[in-house]
Amino acid sequence: MEYWLPVIWFGVIGFGVLMYVLLDGFVLGLGILAPFAEDEGQLDHMMNTAAPIWDGNETWLVLGGAGLLAAFPKAYALVLSALYLPVLLMLIALVFRGVAFEFRFKARRAKPAWGAAFALGSIFCAFAQGLILGAIVEGMPMQEGKYVGGVFDWFSPFSMLTGAAVVFGYALLGSTWLILKTDGRMQQIARTLARPLVLVVAVFIGLVSAWLPFLDSRIMARWFEGGNFYWLFPVPLLVIGNAYALWRAVMREGNDAQPFVYALLFFVLGFLGLVLGIWPNIVPGLSIWDAASPPSSQGFVLAGLVVLLPAILGYTYWSYRVFRGKIAADAGYH
Incomplete structure (x- = not known):
């Protein structure tokens, strides 16, 4: 178990982080796109698509952070x-975004100000997450x-x-979420925003990929050492194929779910590439076994996780199932 416990916890933390990115990413995207709302009513409509389910998304971020502290305290100390x-x-941006989300629905005269706060909190939070990602990839x-x-x-x-x-990736998630959850004028605006965002995100992926070989990065070294590239190269091919499928999905009307699914796959494939590049390290230069807490500690916390994780998955599934379908423009949040 001394070998397998760190592997299990690596998977748990990775799953938690990925779930947070996928589920809270589109809510942050709604905030990033808030300035494009034509009026306060339209911004109400955008926010109401996520109002019933957004509160639970940060649970996954807490799971990832708490799991890192419990299972890999050396990595936790290094990252912080x-x-x-x-x-x-x-x-701070997450708190700012959350307060603005709640207060805006209660405000009257200050409603535009809280809308701006929602947008700024979302933009800064997304940008900070990108900074953290870039620093980890570049190496510390x-x-x-x-x-x-x-x-x-x-x-x-x-x-x-x-x-x-x-920031632009989350904006793409937000626009495709609106395609899925709205219709009429709101959906038209979402499609109009999604089309250039697909191209912008594809350009960013190309720029990051082209920059990686010039970094003194352990992640990039892993991709090309020992013939690893030959079994890792399907990931970039899948990214290209997914970009093409996403472009086709946003260009034609019909299946409103396809753009959101392909946008989610963008992040899944990017996360998969990061995990394959970093394995078996928890952060570049520090392996999961070197960073691991004692097996007794990992086993104790894992016992609690066996109960907690199914509960989190259960209420996440339940909330999304209950609030499935289109959200009408006159839907209210109280």
Whole structure:
């Protein structure tokens, strides 16, 4: 079990992070697209598509963070030491976004201000997540498993690029979610926004991929060492195929679910590429076995997870099933 417990926890944390990105990504995307609403009523409609289910999305972020602390405390300490400011920005923006979401529905005269706060919180949160991703991919200076860099070593042109890429990626998720959940004028606007966003996100993926070989990155090295590229190259091919399928889906009307599904697959494939590039490390340069807590600690927390994870999956499925279907423009949130 000393070998398999870290592997299990690596899968659990990865699953939690991926679920957060997929489920909260489109809500952040709604905030990013908020400035494109034609009036306050239309922004109400956009937010009402996510109002019944958005509260539970952060559960997955808590699961990923708490799992990292419990199962891989060395990695948790390293990430927070290196990325303290971006993580703090993300958490503050999440709080700001959440408060704005709730207060806007209750406000009257200040409603536009809370709408702007919802948009800003969403943009900054998405950008901070992109910064964190870029810094991890680029690598963090460390010695003997400890961070030895400066406070702003995460700040680089590459991390700025990944920050912007995540903002546009979430905006794409938000626009395809609106295609799925609305009709009429709101859906037309969503399709109009989704079409250029597909191209922009594809360009960002190309830029990040072209930049990777020029980074001193352990993730990039893994892709090309020991013939690994020959069994990893299907992932980039799937990304290209998915981009083409997504473009076709947003260009033609009909199956409103297809654009959202293909947009989700964009993130799944990107996450899969990251995991394949980083394995068997929890962060670049630190393996899951070197970073792991004692087996007794991992086993104890895993016993609780056996009960907790099915409950989270159950209420997530239930909430999305109950609130499935189109959301009418006059639907209310209280």
